[in-house]
Amino acid sequence: xxxxxxxxxxxxxxxxxxxxxxxxxxxxxxxxxxxxxxxxxxxxxxxxxxxxxxxxxxxxxxxxxxxxxxxxxxxxxxxxxxxxxxxxxxxxxxxxxxxxxxxxxxxxxxxxxxxxxxxxxxxxxxxxxxxxxxxxxxxxxxxxxxxxxxxxxxxxxxxxxxxxxxxxxxxxxxxxxxxxxxxxxxxxxxxxxxxxxxxxxxxxxxxxxxxxxxxxxxxxxxxxxxxxxxxxxxxxxxxxxxxxxxxxxxxxxxxxxxxxxxxxxxxxxxxxxxxxxxxxxxxxxxxxxxxxxxxxxxxxxxxxxxxxxxxxxxxxxxxxxxxxxxxxxxxxxxxxxxxxxxxxxxxxxxxxxxxxxxxxxxxxxxxxxxxxxxxxxxxxxxxxxxxxxxxxxxxxxxxxxxxxxxxxxxxxxxxxxxxxxxxxxxxxxxxxxxxxxxxxxxxxxxxxxxxxxxxxxxxxxxxxxxxxxxxxxxxxxxxxxxxxxxxxxxxxxxxxx
Ligand code: NAD
Numbered sequence: 001x002x003x004x005x006x007x008x009x010x011x012x013x014x015x016x017x018x019x020x021x022x023x024x025x026x027x028x029x030x031x032x033x034x035x036x037x038x039x040x041x042x043x044x045x046x047x048x049x050x051x052x053x054x055x056x057x058x059x060x061x062x063x064x065x066x067x068x069x070x071x072x073x074x075x076x077x078x079x080x081x082x083x084x085x086x087x088x089x090x091x092x093x094x095x096x097x098x099x100x101x102x103x104x105x106x107x108x109x110x111x112x113x114x115x116x117x118x119x120x121x122x123x124x125x126x127x128x129x130x131x132x133x134x135x136x137x138x139x140x141x142x143x144x145x146x147x148x149x150x151x152x153x154x155x156x157x158x159x160x161x162x163x164x165x166x167x168x169x170x171x172x173x174x175x176x177x178x179x180x181x182x183x184x185x186x187x188x189x190x191x192x193x194x195x196x197x198x199x200x201x202x203x204x205x206x207x208x209x210x211x212x213x214x215x216x217x218x219x220x221x222x223x224x225x226x227x228x229x230x231x232x233x234x235x236x237x238x239x240x241x242x243x244x245x246x247x248x249x250x251x252x253x254x255x256x257x258x259x260x261x262x263x264x265x266x267x268x269x270x271x272x273x274x275x276x277x278x279x280x281x282x283x284x285x286x287x288x289x290x291x292x293x294x295x296x297x298x299x300x301x302x303x304x305x306x307x308x309x310x311x312x313x314x315x316x317x318x319x320x321x322x323x324x325x326x327x328x329x330x331x332x333x334x335x336x337x338x339x340x341x342x343x344x345x346x347x348x349x350x351x352x353x354x355x356x357x358x359x360x361x362x363x364x365x366x367x368x369x370x371x372x373x374x375x376x377x378x379x380x381x382x383x384x385x386x387x388x389x390x391x392x393x394x395x396x397x398x399x400x401x402x403x404x405x406x407x408x409x410x411x412x413x414x415x416x417x418x419x420x421x422x423x424x425x426x427x428x429x430x431x432x433x434x435x436x437x438x439x440x441x442x443x444x445x446x447x448x449x450x451x452x453x454x455x456x457x458x459x460x461x462x463x464x465x466x467x468x469x470x471x472x473x474x475x476x477x478x479x480x481x482x483x484x485x486x487x488x489x490x491x492x493x494x495x496x497x
Contacts, residue, residue, distance in 0.1 A: 005045050005378040008337040010110070013103045017206060018110070022054035024225065025208040027067035028218025034059040035226075039198065044113030044345040045335040045379040053201045056226035061193065061234040064222040068164045068191040069240050071219030078191065078217045083138035090138075090186055092214035094131030097124060097175075097207070104175055104203055109336035111200040112171055113345040113380070116336055118298060123176045126460060127207075130179030130478070133462035134187040137483060141188065143490075152497015159487045161189035162266060163242030166235040168228070168256070169204075170248045171197035171347055172302045178204050180466070180477040181245050182221065188486035193222045193241070195232050197248075199347055201225035228252065236260055245485065246270065247304075250400075250426075250471050268475030268485045270304070270467055272400040273428030276421035277307035277457065278443065280414075280434040281315045287455065288433035289320055292406075293327040295431075295457035297384050300344050301404040302351075304472075305429035307457055309397055310408045311417050317410040321388050324406065328372040328384035343372075345379040346403060352380040355403030362387045362396040362407070392420055400426070414439060418446045427469030431457050450476075 010018075022038035023030040035057030040049040054060075071078050081089075097104060104127075105120035114123065146155035165185045169177040174196055185192050196204040201223075208223045224231050228248075236244055236259050243266040246256050250271040260267045277295065279288045295307040312320045334341035346352045359382075363369045367390040375381035384404040387396050396407045411417035421430060430449040434440050444452045450467045453459075460466055465479035475485045 005335050005376045007043055007046055007048070007050070007110070008335060010106055010337070011103055013100070014106045014110070017107065017202060018051035020051075022052050023205065024054050024056050024060050024064070025205055025223040026064050027222065028212050030205070030209070033057070033224075034063065041111060041199070041201065042348065043110050043379070044347050047349070047379050050110050051202065053198070053225045055198065056195075056224035056231045058230070058234040060224045060226070061231055061238060064193040064224050065164060065235075065238050065240050067219040067222050068193050071191045071217060072164055076217065078220050079189065081217075083141070086138040086187070086189065087135045089215040090131050090135035090183060093207075093211050093216070094128040094135065096210040096214050097128040097131065100210070101125070101128070104206070106337065107202050107206070108175055111202050112174055113347055114299060114336050115341050115344045116339075119336070123173055126462070127175045127179030130183040130462045134183035137184075137187040138189070141483065141487065146491070152495065154494040154496060156492050158490045158492060160490050162486050162488050163190060164240055165190045165192045165486065166238070166241040166244045167192055167194045168232050168235065168244065168246045168248065169194070169196050171199035172299065172304070174200035175203040175207065177247050178207050181247070183462075184477075184482040185245070185486045186216070186220070188483055190243075190486050191220045193224060193235060195224050195226060195235055198225060198227050233259070236265075239263060242266065243486065244268070245475075247477075253473060266485070268477075269473035270477055271471060271473040273304050273306065273426045273468065273472050274309055274398065274400050274424050275305050275307050275426070275429040275431070275449065276309045276311060276424065276447070277431040278311045278411075278417055278421060278433065279313065279316065279320060280432065280436070280439055281313040282435045283433035284435065284455070285316060285320065285323070289323045289327070291433070291457045293324055296406045297328070297331060297343065297404045298458075300346055300382065302347060302402050303458070305451065305458065306402075307429070307431055308401060308406060309421070309424075310406055311411045311421060312408055314410045314412055317408070321386065321408055324386045324408065325370050328370065328386050331372060331384050333375045333381050343375070343381070343384060343404065345381045347380065349380055351402065352382055355382050355401055355405060358396060358399070358401045358403070359385055359387075359405060362390065362394060365394045365396070367394060367396060367407075392423060398424070414442065418443060422446070422448050425471045428472035429453065
């Protein structure tokens with residue numbers, strides 16, 4: 001295996017986007033940031049710069065919010081557009097994503113260190129699906145007639161868009177999270193200022209341009225790349241932003257919730273996880289091991305719902321650990337644009353250091369650490385790693401590592417494992433592998449997590465709500481439930497008697 005990584009050749013369209021001068025996207029067009037600041041965007045597989053992105057400041061956020069506020073005026077093209085037309089615009093945005101699916105996938109590989117197949121089949125496809133799914137909703141958002149107890153008074157409810165939405169997203173699914181946040185917000189009739197992660201700003205900027213070409217009125221969607229503590233904070237603090245929808249770490253989510261509380265600002269939080277995955281003795285072991293390994297190792301473990309705590313029945317524990325080690329040993333690291341790559345890099349040097357620290361600590365705390373073969377020295381790779389002989393109180397079993405690191409824990413009894421699986425400050429996802437329908441029902445009822453998988457892992461669907469219990473957040477992305485986060489209920493009283 002080669003331990004150096006070169007950036008393979010890229011398409012002309014992507015090269016052209018990466019060569020653009022740093023910009024924000026405001027009121028329908030790209031312009032230089034008022035801050036005058038920018039930062040290099042690195043290819044995580046090589047550590048080399050692939051472009052330069054704007055670092056918007058408070059003045060840029062101010063202008064973006066002003067554009068979104070104008071676009072939300074009751075007489076604006078967006079507010080006067082019929083629900084049917086709004087749905088058609090969303091549908092065309094979904095089509096526009098698919099029309100450039102290969103280029104978007106390439107961009108996500110270069111920005112976020114993804115592997116091309118997953119970027120194309122999951123990130124890009126699921127982003128488009130979100131727009132296509134929510135395109136059906138504007139015509140179905142309805143109020144109700146209230147059974148009034150007052151003679152001569154008619155009461156009904158309306159569902160109004162919440163207003164200007166500030167969307168702040170993580171680097172691990174840059175385009176996909178645009179779909180998850182923007183599609184329901186736009187379907188509800190809101191306008192948006194999006195601050196993508198500073199690590200991965202390119203796909204959001206391109207999407208905003210395509211959205212305007214698809215018929216979204218200028219100012220409805222504005223994008224300001226920038227640092228979290230600067231642009232992100234300015235968005236959270238802005239008095240004209242009605243709602244913050246955030247995907248990122250639990251630590252930052254808590255900070256945002258505290259600051260937003262000062263203005264009683266609505267907040268949806270999609271945060272971290274330490275998801276429990278349980279293999280019972282009667283499971284189809286081949287499927288369970290493949291699904292569990294796939295769940296933790298794809299995107300090098302940088303998924304919020306990664307099944308990073310694997311509970312295995314003691315009778316099959318050693319066999320499962322052996323199989324998982326063999327999978328870790330067989331994953332081919334490399335650049336995500338190379339066809340045979342199976343293990344991509346971590347997003348940046350800080351993340352690699354964090355993951356290395358966690359693995360070191362697991363060894364120091366007495367666990368057995370099995371690391372896959374050496375990874376390239378270029379970029380920010382980390383070997384696929386299986387930790388066994390661990391206990392529930394070790395750091396590797398409690399904290400989100402966000403790397404290709406799996407902690408395996410044996411169990412003896414169903415009640416015991418369901419209790420232990422739920423002993424976490426998080427509650428994003430959980431999974432069970434069993435052939436026994438009773439065990440499956442018992443477990444899905446008991447586990448306190450926003451998504452519970454049975455004999456599978458990791459799929460999402462635009463119609464299925466996604467979000468967390470406990471410190472994995474509140475509110476939901478996707479599905480009808482997500483619309484509630486972008487709507488206010490208004491009671492309308494008409495005195496006719
Ligand atoms: P992060 O919290 O560091 O950053 C997320 C976003 O918040 C970025 O855009 C960042 O610039 C911004 N930000 C940082 N500080 C801010 C501040 N003070 N005010 C406003 N914005 C600020 O998270 P990350 O490292 O980008 O992403 C990884 C985390 O995201 C993991 O914890 C992962 O579990 C979580 N995540 C959750 C979901 C979900 O749906 N629950 C999905 C993807 C990722």
